[in-house]
Amino acid sequence: MLSAPYSKERVKNSYGIEEPLSNGDEPCEVVFAPLLAADGDGYRLGYGGGYYDRYFARRPSALRVGLCYEAQLARSLPREAGDMPLHAVITEAGIRRFPQEADG
Numbered sequence: 001m002l003s004a005p006y007s008k009e010r011v012k013n014s015y016g017i018e019e020p021l022s023n024g025d026e027p028c029e030v031v032f033a034p035l036l037a038a039d040g041d042g043y044r045l046g047y048g049g050g051y052y053d054r055y056f057a058r059r060p061s062a063l064r065v066g067l068c069y070e071a072q073l074a075r076s077l078p079r080e081a082g083d084m085p086l087h088a089v090i091t092e093a094g095i096r097r098f099p100q101e102a103d104g
Contacts, residue, residue: 001051003028003059030063031055033086038066039077042085042098056084063087 004022013019033052035044044066046052056064066089073091088097 001055027059028062030065033066035066035068037072037074037077038068038089039074043077043079043083044086045077053082053084065090
């Protein structure tokens with residue numbers, strides 16, 4: 001996964017999804033991540049590709065924000081060694097912030 005500046009020029013990727021025409025990976029300050037569920041410590045259950053966790057590891061200073069419905073929040077979720085917690089989750093009920101230990 002790469003981050004690219006907004007561009008009106010688009011190309012279709014290997015999945016047929018249009019994406020901005022870009023030559024590299026631009027740092028970004030905030031990452032909005034989709035999810036299936038998030039727990040009380042900010043860990044997310046994604047869609048199984050690990051794309052966001054690998055991106056988070058490359059950009060540890062980016063603010064990591066999950067987007068979901070309140071019903072998708074769980075007490076706890078399974079975790080793997082490479083999982084990185086979110087800093088916050090935004091739901092229809094508001095914003096939940098998670099305390100972070102030493103972030104890279």
